[in-house]
Amino acid sequence: MRNTALLIVDMVKDFTDPEGLVFYPQNREVLPKIKEVLEECRKHDVLVIFFRHSYRKDKFDKNLINMRPNCIEGSGGDEIDSMLEVDEKKDYVIRKRRYSGFFGTDLDLVLRENKIENVIVVGTKTNCCIRATVTDAYYNDYNAYVVSDCVATNDEVVNQVHLTDIRKYFGKVVTSEELYDLLGKGEL
Incomplete structure (x- = not known):
C-alpha cells in the first residue's frame, strides 16, 4: 500500500440526494467525478476512508443548535450515497459529528497505523468540513x-475563496487529471 489515503468527506444522502435535508445540487454534480477518483485511487492501492457525518438520534448536539437537523442516525440521511461503493473489507468508514474529520474521531490513529503521509480530500462543504479537515x-x-x-459547497464564490486559502496556507489544490498524473508517476 502507498503512503496515501483518499478521504471522502460527508457524501451522505442528506447532502447528496434531492430529498435530503440539506441537499444542494453542487453535491450531485461532483458525485460522478468523486466516483472516478475513488476508482482511480483503488487502482493505485490508495487507502480509502469515508466520513459519515452522523448525529445521535434524540441526543443533544451543540452543532444542531444553529442549523437545521440533518444526518441523524437511523434516518437514512447519514448513509453514504449509493453511487460510492464502500469495500467493507478494505475501506474505513468513520463517523463524525464536527466539521473536521480529525476532531473526536480515530482518523489520526488510522492514518498513522497505515503509515499514511499524504491525504487526498474530496467531498462536500469546502468552507466547513473540507477546510476544517485539511487544516x-x-x-x-x-x-x-x-x-x-x-469538492463543493452551495456557493461557487465561497468554494473558490476556500480553495484559494487552502492552496496558499494548508496544502495543494489539484484537478482530478493532475491527481491521476501524480498517482501514475508514483508521486502520491
Whole structure:
C-alpha cells in the first residue's frame, strides 16, 4: 500500500440526494467525478476512508443548535450515497459529528497505523468540513491534496475563496487529471 489515503468527506444522502435535508445540487454534480477518483485511487492501492457525518438520534448536539437537523442516525440521511461503493473489507468508514474529520474521531490513529503521509480530500462543504479537515491534516503534519473538481459547497464564490486559502496556507489544490498524473508517476 502507498503512503496515501483518499478521504471522502460527508457524501451522505442528506447532502447528496434531492430529498435530503440539506441537499444542494453542487453535491450531485461532483458525485460522478468523486466516483472516478475513488476508482482511480483503488487502482493505485490508495487507502480509502469515508466520513459519515452522523448525529445521535434524540441526543443533544451543540452543532444542531444553529442549523437545521440533518444526518441523524437511523434516518437514512447519514448513509453514504449509493453511487460510492464502500469495500467493507478494505475501506474505513468513520463517523463524525464536527466539521473536521480529525476532531473526536480515530482518523489520526488510522492514518498513522497505515503509515499514511499524504491525504487526498474530496467531498462536500469546502468552507466547513473540507477546510476544517485539511487544516487539521496540516496541523498533524500530513500533506493534503484537495481535488478542486471533487469538492463543493452551495456557493461557487465561497468554494473558490476556500480553495484559494487552502492552496496558499494548508496544502495543494489539484484537478482530478493532475491527481491521476501524480498517482501514475508514483508521486502520491
